[in-house]
Structures are given as structure tokens and as C-alpha cells.
Amino acid sequence: MPELQSHNGYYLWHYVPNLVAAIIFVVLFVLVTVYHIWLIVKTKTWFCIVFAIGGILEIIGYAGRAIARERTGEIGPYVMQSVTILVAPALFAASVYMTLGRIIRSVHGESLSVIRVNWLTRIFVTGDCFSFLVQASGGGLMVKDGNQQMGQNLIVAGLVIQIVLFGIFWLTSVMFHLRLSKYPTEASTGGNSPWKSGLWMLYTVSCFIMVRSIFRLVEYLMGSDGYPLRNEWTLYVFDAVLMFLVMVAYAWRFPSAFQIRKGSNQSTSDVENYDMTQQDTQRHSIRKSKR
Template sequence: MAELKPYRGNYYLWQYLPSTEAAGVFAALFILGTVYLVWKVIKTRAYFCIVFIIGGIFEIIGYCARAAAKDKTDVLMPYVIQSVLILIAPALFAASIYMVLGRVIRGVCAEFRSVIPVRWLTPIFVCGDVVSFVVQASGAGLMVTGDSVKTGENIILGGLIVQVIMFGLFVIVAGIFHSRIRQWPTAPFLAGRAKWEGIMVMLYTVSVFVFIRSIFRVIEYAMGQDGYLLKHEWTLYVFDATLMFGVVATFAYKFPGGLTASAVKDEETMEQEFTNRTYLV
């Protein structure tokens, strides 16, 4: 029978016996979602979404490690794998989400409607995401060894706060652009309005999911090792696993496969032809 064992002395890696069944269910769900996304990326050549797929792979490996950890609560490696990969996977989802907005703006030929110049839009948010990713990963590396738990928690907290701020700004920028393009639409936007509106709704939905999850993680690490959230496994599955699978499912449902370079070029050609016809009239 499985029992909670200390890793070293009186230091416990786990605050509870991890559920093999729950971890297995989510590992299977992320496998299904990620395999579907791989197929969509190959089919539509939307290779900018590869980072999103890597995030899905991180989730799969993380929950597989949790599933295998029930009888190994005194072994460091399964704990490290699940702790780090599940923590940082959403940062990889975020990178693809940020890239989608820039492609939408170019696709509807509405660079002049963006609050931030499009050439800087993706780099700004992706750089912020990279900072969040690196900070969280380094903090997790310190925390899981048990040598600098409090320092690791504080570093992770800082990375999560960066993630929350970046997502808040992203939603504001996306919302302002969406409002402007609906008020002053371009020809490509009108020609494919249902598609563009659907992608924007998808961006809002996945952004809210990641935002809520990040807030949960901020509270979790702010409360520390003795806090309720880190001591009860159900909170991870409700406020992290479920929300992140929601991100994968929503992204797959409204997959931005029509935003490849060739597709954007076609939209720009459409805009030019529209402009030329306008001048001729």
C-alpha cells in the first residue's frame, strides 16, 4: 500500500499522496489534444504553433510523472519533472497565443488599428513570456531540491506575476484592436468576418483561462508550503489541469491555421485590389 515518505530527513516532497487515476486521465486528455494539434499544424503548415505543441508535450510528461509518483513519494525525479513541466507549460501556450494576434492584425490589413506597432507587438509579449518562463523554471529548480524552498517560491511568484501582467496587457491590446476593427473594418475583415471574429473570441477565452490559472498559482505560492492550496491536490486539477486542457481544446477548436505567411499575403492582395477598385470608382 502506498504511503507518504520523506525525501530527506523530515523534508517531504509531497504534501499528499498524488492520485494516479486523476493524473492518468489528464495525461490521456493532453495526449489527444496535442496529437490533434500536431495534425492541424502539419495540415495547415501553421508552424508558429509548434511552441504550443511543446507546451502540450510538457503537460503530458508532467502528468505521466505524477501518475507514476504515487509509490515514489521519496524519489526526487518524478516530483521534479511534474513540478517543473506543469508549472512552465502555460508559458509556452502563451507564446503561441501572443503570435496569433499579430497574424490576425496583418491578416485583416489593419496594422494602423493596433495600439502597439505590429512589428513590436509579438516581440514585446513573447519577450515578457520568455522572462516569465525562465524565472519560473529557475525558481522551480531551487524549490524542488528542498535546499532553498522559500527562495524558490519567491522566484516562481515573481515569474507568475510577470505572466499575469503580460496577459492583462495582452487582453487590453487585443480588445482595443478588436473594437477598432469592428468600428472601422477593412475589406479583408469584412470578407472573412466570421473567421476573424471566431479567432478573436478564441484568444479571449484561452487568455482568461491562463489568466485565472496564473492567479491561482500566484495565490498558491504566496501561501507557501503550509498553505491550503499546496496541501490539497484537488485544487491543482480544478484550477490548473482543467483550465489548461480548456486552453488546448479551445485552441484546437478554433485553430488559427489560416494565418500562415501565404494566407496573410492573400489577404494583403485582397486589400490592395479593393483599394484599387475604390480609386477607379
Template sequence: MAVLESHNGYYLWKYIPSSAAAGIFLTLFLFATAAHAYKVWTTKAKFCWAFTIGCFFEFVGYCARASAHNKTGKLMPYIIQNFFILVAPALFAASIYMTLGRIIRSIGAEKHSLVKVTWLTKTFVCGDIMSFLVQGGSAGLMFSASTVNIGQGMVVGGLFIQIVMFGIFALTAVVFQSRLRSNPTPQSYSSDIPWKQSLNMLYAVSALIMIRSIFRVIEYLMGQNGYLLGHEWTLYIFDSCMMFAVTVVFYFRYPSELERGAGRDSANVQMVPQEFYAKV
């Protein structure tokens, strides 16, 4: 029977992690990893590799969490699950940010972007990398009473960076859509380019990641003795379920058609009569 053990007198866990719950999610994220890897391979949408790696990070994290059921006093399972589950959404975010740039280019709407398209992806991905590094650096500080507060502070700082970047990203997407609605481009009328579906997908997955990030901020601000860190169900509801939902939504609204659609439409735009431009 599993018992709660300490590591050098410090309890890494506030409960015995459920091997069954971790087993369910490691299986789900294993399927997600395989499904997204297949999508990238068949569609050649290389910018989605970051998302696929994020799925794999989730899988590794829940593998470590499952193994921790009988090893609550062991350091490595705790660090591995903490690191990989914490930073995986930053990898999801990288592909999400890159998708917006492709949506804008696919319908020739660069002039409607709040941020210059050539800088759009670079700006958000750089912020995402910063969030990843700050959160990742906290993993080695969460196993000692003397450093845990520093580690929690780093996690909160990294999550705040992620929240701010997602907020600016959402504003950029909304302003872009508003401007496009007022002044549509000829390509935006094409049925070959699923830009509306892709944009709605971005809103959905961004909202899920934002809610998850806010939850994790509150979790760490409440501290080691807080309710959220002391009860496992909160992690599975507000992190695990939401991040798996992100992988499902992204899969069924995969942005691989954007570039190919733009290629087909760019040839058709040449043939659009001048009268059409006047109506637009």
C-alpha cells in the first residue's frame, strides 16, 4: 500500500498521486502525440511540430506522475512531472502564435494586422520562450523548504508572462478580425481557405490555455499549504482536461490548409474582375 513519504524531511507531495488518473491521461496524451505527429507528417505543416512536442511533454509528465504513486519520497518523478506538465502549454502556444501569422498571410490581409506580420510570430514566440525558460528553471527549486518559495515565485512569473502574451495575442486577433470585417480582402471570400474556422479555433484553444494558466497562478500564489496544491482533483479538472481539450480542438481544426489554400487562391485572385474589387 502506498504511503506518503518525505524527501530529506520535506514532503514533496501533499497527497499520494493517483496512478489511475495519471494512467488515463498518459494514455490520452500518447494518442494525442501520435495523432498530431501523423498530421504534421502527412500535411507537412512543420510549424505544428512544437504542438506535437507539447503533447509528448504531457505524456512524459503523466508517466512520471503515475510512477510517483509508490515513490512520493523520490525526487526525480516529482521533478519530471512538475517540469513537463508545467511547460507543455508553452509549446502549444508556439504553434498557436504561428497559426495567426499564416491566417493573415493566407488571405492577403497583412495591412489589417495590429503587429507587422514579419514581427508577429517572432514577438509572441520570443515571449513564449521566455515563459518556458522561467517556468522550466523553477523545476530544480521545488524540492526543498529553503528554495520552494523561490521556485513558486518563478512559476508565477513565467505564467504571468504567458498570460500577458496571450492577452496581447487575443487583442491582436480581435483587432485583425474587426478590421477585416470592415475592409475584407478578395481572398477572404474564398471557400478554399478555412481562415474563419482556424481563427475560431485559435480563440477556443487560447481561452482554454488562459484559464489553465490563471488556475496555476492562483494555485502557486496560495502556496504549499493552499487548497489547490493540496488536492489532486483540481489539477486534473483545470489543467489536464483543459490541455487535452486543446489537443482535440487543434486536431479537428488543423491549420495545415491555410498555406495551400493561399496558394490556390493567389492564382484565382488574378482572374477576379475589377468590378469585384469595387464591391469589396
């Protein structure tokens, strides 16, 4: 049975990582990531590449935990698993944000979005990238002597940004869903765009990522003496399982149907310049209902 080893007099781990659990999730993430890559290539849904990269980071992370079982005193495996598992969900989130904009365009519902569609993806993805960089920086500082507190503060800040973004994103999605249900567009009633299942997929994925982010926030707020960092099962239940379900749910309603391809009947210019009369009618109806 491996024993905990210290690194320069400091214990990186509070327990010896479970080898079986780590291997199980390496296998699970390999399977679902390979499936996502196959879907991306098959349907040419290139904007989902960042989602697959998130899966690759999860694989690296749990492989790092497997390696660390016999090397708890080495900094390499610890950093390898700590940073990759921490930041991978930010890449899942980026794909989720981009998917909403494509769903809105697919049903010609730009006028029903509370945030202008041209700005929607930019705002959320930019915020997500910032959250990613803040968390990654914090993860790097956590393993340097004398910088643990600063690293922890950065990780907490990055997680707060991620949670706030998801809250705003969820409200934006729900408001669009309600408006489209009340004022349906011709494209949304034609049966060609599975927008409802697409939105429900986003709700499901967002919920999983939100719960995971709240867990990680609590984990870092409680610090190294807190229950989560001292009990490995919490990581697997509130992070590994949830992120695996995120990848499964995203594959279930893979957003290839919401792509806007050049030369198709739903080209970007066609979508952005669709029937202005319909837009005016929708805006008028919404304003009237608010009076």
C-alpha cells in the first residue's frame, strides 16, 4: 500500500489517490471524447473542438491522479491533475455559450433574445476565457511555496466569475425560450429545427456545470483543512461524474443541426437579414404584452 510522501516538507495530498477510480474515469472520458471527436469530424461542427479539448484535459487530469498514487511527493503529477481537472469545464462552457447563439439563429429568433445575438457569444465566451485564465493562473500559484493563498484567491475569483456567467446565461436562455414559445417564428414551427431539445440539453449541461462550480468554490473556500479536500469521494461525485454527464448530454443533442454553413439556405447573411416585418411584429407584440 503506497504511503503519503512529502514535497519539501509539505504534503501535497491529504490522501493516497484511488487508482481504480482514476483509471475508470480515464477510460470513460477517453470513450466519450473519442465519440465527440468522431461527431465533430463527421458533421464538420468545428466550433465544438474546444469541447473535445475539454475532454482531453479531463483524460490528462485523471491519468495524473493514477500516476500520483505512487508519487504523492512529486509536484509534476499533482500539477498535472490539479490544473487540468480545474479548468476543463471552462472549455465545456465555451461550447455551450456558442451553441445558444446558433440555436437562436436556426429559428430566426434574433429579435427575441434579450442580448443581441451578435454580442451574445462574444460576451459569454470572453468572460469564460477570462475565468479560464484566472483559474489556470491560480492553479499554477497553488503549488509554489509562499503563493498558495494568492493562488487560492485567484481560483475562487475564477469560479465566482464562472458561476455568475452561468447564472446570466441561464436567464438569457430561459427568457428566449419563453418568448419563442409565446411568439413562435415560422422556422421554429416548421419541424426542421430541434430547438426545444437543444435548449433542454443546454439547461441540463448548464445545471451540471453550475453544481460542479459551486462545489469547487466551496472546496477552495474551506481550504486545505476542509472536508472536500480531505475526502477524495467528493471530487468524483461532484466533479468527475458531473463532467462525464455533461459530455454525454452534449453528445445526446449534439449541436450539428444548428450549424450555419456557407452556401446553405441558412447562410449567415440570410439569417441576419431575414424578414424584417416578422421582427417588427414580434417586437411590437412583446412591448404590447408588457403594458
